[in-house]
Amino acid sequence: MKQIIQDLKTGKTILEEVPAPLVKTGAVLIKTQRSLVSLGTERMLVEFGKSNLVSKARQQPDKVKMVLDKIKTDGLMPTLEAVFSKLNQPLPMGYCNVGEIVAVGKGVKEFKVGDRVASNGNHAEFVCIPENLVARIPDNVSYSEASFTIIGAIGLQGIRLLNPTMGETVVVIGLGLIGLITAELLIANGCDVIGFDYDQSKVDIATAKGIKAINLSAGADQVKIVEEHTNGVGADGVIITASNKTNDIISNSAKMSRKRGRIVLVGVIGLDISRADFYEKELTFQVSCSYGPGRYDDDYEQKGQDYPLPFVRWTEKRNFQTVLGAISNGKLNVKPLITEEIPLADFDKIYGNIGTSKSVASILVYSNEEETPIRKVEVGAGKGKGGALGIVGAGNFTNAMILPALKKNETPVKYIASSGGLSAKTLANKFGVNFATSDYKEILADDEVKLVLITTRHNLHASMALACLEAGKHVFVEKPLALKLTEVDDIIAQAEKSEKSVVVGFNRRFSPHMEKIKKALGEASGPINVCATMNAGFIPKDVWIHDMEVGGGRIIGEACHYIDLLVYLTGSQVVSVCMNAMGKNPEENTDNASILLRFENGSNGTINYFANGAKSYSKERIEVYSQERTFVCDNFRITQGFGAKGFGKLKTKQDKGHVEQFRRLSEFAKKGGNPIIPVNEVINVSKASILAVESLKMGAWVDVD
Structure with missing residues (x-):
């Protein structure tokens, strides 16, 4: 399928061929008919992409501070690699999509195949959208009209926060697309509406809709206009839908408001607020969050948990339905707002001059041809060689670490899969992978692929590992x-049955710092003490990651690295584990915890996993005590030995073992042999990680079977 993306590194807007997404549980797959270009929001994204690094940094000062902190702890090069990796990720454009449902995911009750729906999907020929972000289109509303649903909901949410009553005077500052819809919905609500803009064509549209609209380009005094219109009282409410960095907008909004007036920000403006402007009138100011209650709440949007209507009357989905209802009954007429309808293939007619466009609403039109979603796209030339790999998951780690390491070791990667398809295609292009797919089962069906790497969210690991082994x-x-002991047992059984290996990415044991300490300890060192701290x-x-059903929490999901490291350093398996966490309700604070480990050979281990430390302090520290010797590794950059003859100080750029791990994995993929980590250690560490959390719940030591 085709999808419009923004390249944040080059600033180019591209129509990319990507695999079509699979329908997910709780979601529907929509074949797009129309999508509305949000000129304001998308213009900002395009301009941001075209700006240089210095300009990008100036626009995100909070991110700059994070980068500086990371440089202090991880070093310059790893930080720069992470920053450029982030910039290499394309941004899907668009969030106003309408079309026909072609597939329904498990658990969806409200919709069926063939329904006409509006959603916040991207500019793509197929989109997979959770049920709570989809609304059915009334029969008398066309696809082009319905494409205004999401934009309309943004304006409607601003109105709901303002809570106007019939007869009140409300000012709308900025008569762009959102502003015009907001003003018309306010009129339908019985309000007296004044609108301000600098574009005469938009002022004319507003005037035709019964709005008192004024063009400010001639120097009109907006504050005086409002005072005259309200007989000196001032506006009851102001909704700001403009996009401008100046602070004058918020200042004028305060000055034109009556005492105890309300101001709601929907757009993006400068917010250097004068206390005096607000203090004297006791004004209220509120920022509106997108489409309404439920936005950015995973439980609502992704898991389909609706808010009870008696307690939350207007959710984002119910706002979608309200806008569609207003279009259907004629209270909102969006047809005059349509400036142009452009075929998807000619998208650059919109994006090519988006910075100077005077369009109010530009709509992309998609093909009506019957199409079957294509979920595998050929990218690289030729075919993979013997021992070819497939990768499931195309996130940051795959991009920044796995693919560069495999490429360096000349390990052929034939497939990369991601559920949405776009990230897989992007990385396939970047690293010369043969195929990008949204269905990882394409990888399993290819006999040439011998090894599959899984880098998805944690809840998918066990089921995908089982499918690969099968x-x-x-x-x-x-x-x-x-994430569960039963899953570990199932994987053990299937691995034995299929006689295939299972390895987990416990990279730290492959760090030269840990290998140096391990060598110094010797094979017959006897019991040792290890204290490992992760800031x-x-x-x-x-x-x-905190969702126990999805991420499993940070102990199972991240501290497992250290449990494996201690197994490696002690040369022994964990026999029992006990964990304690900070606070009165420790089970709710598992990312501030201490884990005690007993090992089969009598060694003792302590892992401190803390989330409340300073970012400027080293992230990781390992101390090993053995036979009156102490070895200390600071952040995998400096390792020193105390009381250890002949143990020279090791100083490197940060090296957590990723490169060596994937070098050995590449050798295994090409030549076979023993797995890079013994399977009994993989299983022992996996069980100990899960049981650490269980011991916290029980308040006792737990044996690792």
Whole structure:
């Protein structure tokens, strides 16, 4: 299928051929008929993409601080690699999509194949959208009219926050697409509406809709206009839909408001607010969040958990339905807003001059031909050689670490898969991978692929590993192996049955720093003590890693690295584990925890995994105590030995073992042999990680069977 993307590195807007997405549980697959170009939002993205690095940095000062902190802890080159890797990721354009449902995911009850729907899908021929972000289009509303649904919901949410009543005077600043729709919905609500803009054509459209619209380009005093219109009272409410960096807009909004007036920001403006302007009138100011309640809440949007209507009357989905209803009953007439309808193939007629366009609404028109979604796209020339790999998952780690390492070792990669298709195609282009696909089962069906690397979200690891083993493939899983003990057991059984290897990406054991310490310890070192500390950094609670059903939490998902490292250094397996976490409700704070480990050979281990430390402090530190010797590794950059004869200080750029791990994995893919980590250690570490969380719940030591 074809999809419009923005290259943030080059600034180019491209119509890319990508694999069509699969329909997911709780979602529908839509064949697009129309999509509306949001000129304001998309213009900002295009201009951001075209700007140089300095300009990009100036626009995101918070990100610059994060980069500087990362340089202090990880070094310059790893940080620059991470930044450029991020810039290499394309941005899907668009969020106003309408079309026909061609597939319905498991658990979807409201929709069926053939339904005409509006959604916040991208500019793509097929989109997969969760049920709560989809609304059915009334029969008397055309696809072109319905393409205004999402934009209309943005304006409607601003109105809901303002909470106007019949007869109130409301000012709309900025008569672009959102502003015009907002103003018309306010009229339908019984308000007296004043609109301001600098474009006469938009002022004319507003006037034709019964709005008192004024062109400010001639120097009209907007504050005085509002005062005269309201007999000196001022506006009851102001909705700002403009996009401008000046602080004058918020200042004028305050000056034109009545005492205890309300101001709602829908657009993007400068926000250097004068306290005096707001203090004297006791004004309220609120920023509107997109389409309405539910936005950016994964439980609502991705998992389909609706908010009860008696308690949350207007969710984003119900806002979509309201806009469609207003179009259907004639209270919102969007036809005069349509400036042009352009075939998708001619997209550059819109994007080529988006910075200077005077269009109000530009609509992309898609082909009506019957099409079957194509989920595999050939990218690189030729075919993979013996021992070819397939990769499932095309995220940051695959881009920044896995593919560069495999390319360096000349390891052929035949497939890369991602659920949406776009990220897979992007990385296939970048690294010369033969095929991009949205269906990882294409990889399993190819006999030439001997090894599959899984780098998806954690809840998919176990089921995908099982499917790979059942298909006769060796498996590398980018930690963790699984989230449940039963999943680990199932994988063990299938690996034995298929006689294929399972390896997890516990890279730190391959670091030259750890190999140097391991060599110094010797084979007969006896029991040792190891203390490992990870200054992991704070991650907001709404990020997927904290979802126990999806990410498994940070102990299972990340601290497993250290459990494996201790298994490697001690040369022994974990026999029991005990974990304690910070706070009165420790089960809710597992990213600030200490783990105690007992090993079969009598060694003792402590892992401190903390998220409340300073970002400027080293992220990782390992201390090993053995036979009156102490070895200390600081952030995988400097390792020193104390009381250890002949142990020279090792200083490198940060090296956590990724390069060596994938070198050995490449050798395994080409030549076979023993897996790069013994399977019994993989299983032991996986179980110990899961049981660490169980021990916290039980408040006791737990044996690792």
